[in-house]
Amino acid sequence: MRCHGNPLSRRGFLAAGALGGLGLSLPELLMHRAMAEQKHYDFIKAKAKSVIHVFLPGGIAQQETFDPKPYSPLEYRGEFRTIKTNTGEQFCETIPELAKRADKFSVIRSMTHGEAAHERGTHNMFTGYKPSPALSYPSFGAVVSHEYGPRNNLPPYVCIPNVPNEFAGTGYLPSSYGGFALGSDPANSNFKVRDLDLAGGVDEQRFLRRKAALDVVNRKFVEATPADNVAAMNTFYQRAYDLIDTPKAKLAFDIEKEDAKTRDRYGRNQAGQRLLMARRLVESGVRLVTLTYGSWDMHTGLTAAFKRSMPALDVGLSALLDDLSERGMLDETLVMVTSEFGRTPKINPDAGRDHWPKVFSVMLAGGGIKGGIIHGSSDSTAAEPEDNPVSHADLAATMYRLMGIVSDKELMAPGDRPIEIVDGGKLIEPLMV
Structure with a gap:
């Protein structure tokens, strides 16, 4: 499954079809459409x-x-x-x-x-x-x-x-x-956000070693299996690691700091x-x-x-x-x-x-x-x-x-x-x- 933006919408092609009656070629239509889209998005x-x-x-x-x-x-x-x-x-x-x-x-x-x-x-x-x-x-x-x-x-x-x-x-x-x-x-008096702290017994160095090893495995797996759900899970883990590894980001969840x-x-x-x-x-x-x-x-x-x-x-x-x-x-x-x-x-x-x-x-x-x-x-x-x-x-x-x-x-x-x-x-x- 591919998931990305498509700037050429169906409505746009209908409009392009109307312009085709004015004698514009397909490349010209696409160019005009691209310019219109860019102006639209810039606005x-x-x-x-x-x-x-x-x-x-x-x-x-x-x-x-x-x-x-x-x-x-x-x-x-x-x-x-x-x-x-x-x-x-x-x-x-x-x-x-x-x-x-x-x-x-x-x-x-x-x-x-x-x-x-x-x-x-x-x-x-x-x-x-x-x-x-x-x-x-x-x-x-x-x-x-x-x-x-x-x-x-x-x-x-x-x-x-x-x-x-x-x-x-x-x-x-x-x-x-x-x-x-x-x-x-x-x-809750005992409020704590799950999954933000390292597991018991895992210090920072061990965490970094695990992260590096997983990066290697994931890279090979994604290369061998170019499926969107695999890439999605890889992205999910990467974002989780980024959050755990960023003290300032974790601090946002600490309501006791208020x-x-x-x-x-x-x-x-x-x-x-x-x-x-x-x-x-x-x-x-x-x-x-x-x-x-x-x-x-x-x-x-x-x-x-x-x-x-x-x-x-x-x-x-x-x-x-x-x-x-x-x-x-x-x-x-x-x-x-x-x-x-x-x-x-x-x-x-x-x-x-x-x-x-x-x-x-x-x-x-x-x-x-x-x-x-x-x-x-x-x-x-x-x-x-x-x-x-x-x-x-x-x-x-x-x-x-x-x-x-x-x-x-x-x-x-x-x-x-x-x-x-x-x-x-x-x-x-x-x-x-």
Whole structure:
């Protein structure tokens, strides 16, 4: 399986065919196409050096977060009241700290897709594609890893605390582009990242001898077996060795190096410490961090569940925005808070809300995103998009553009099939700086 960019897309050849009617030869067509492609790629300048993708599994309710409906009947609006933001908008009272910082981020209130099953909705929000029985698509992190590779000997794609689901993987790309999982929660008192330290009894000299011997064996093996999966594994081991052999890179994972006040500021809990770890990693050079927090599949007892889960996330996200801003990192770090779908407009008989992919909310901050914008809207009961619907492909295309990646660039899938990174997504231009 070959996996590389294909600058001559199918769309490009269709355009070239039209030019052929003007009497241009094939070499001239290719030259014109190459020049156009070069201009296209030169134009894409990255606004974001890194992405922190905060995924809230289960499907968080839009009504109890960024899109309250205070004038709807009680059975639609729920038990919570609203709170005014520092930009004059209304959020749910569950996120008072974020409401004070609404000028630092934007909200899409018109996200929409048609997948009401957890697995299928999650696939959409991690790949930008609808699920297909014919092909496994790569996640955002895998694509970013493929396009850019490591920086400062750190993995380009890291998952906190673990790879969250099967759709956060490499899809049709080689396994070497997969996410590096911490394997432990940064909130744990005994937190330690697996696989970063040498095995017991192995000192630095012994490690270097083993590495040199493995390099010789791998070189011979790769030369004799030119298969992509062999090369991918070789790349995987090389990156692992680079990480273990680079003290500064390893230091990025040591959350104990943060001062106590900073850790307290984020919150000594799962949400806070995972978000703090994400900041440490992007500051050190990781290109895309995916982290999860909570379980938002609240079919029953939604009010009590929000009171348990949301305060830590509200404080942690607010601390992240402040911290990135104070360090001069917010403009070059895209923070993206998503979930697989939203919740039903009406409270069910069990005092919860059920799956609802027709409309939900996403939060975006930094990395080329304007602050203080509400993009799109839902109708009076948060049942349908009222205007400016945004698809998962639109969100993916926008994220890639901010990272400096051409979203309609083609990668090679099994069978030498050219597959666009995103198929047809439109940029959410009103949100982009």
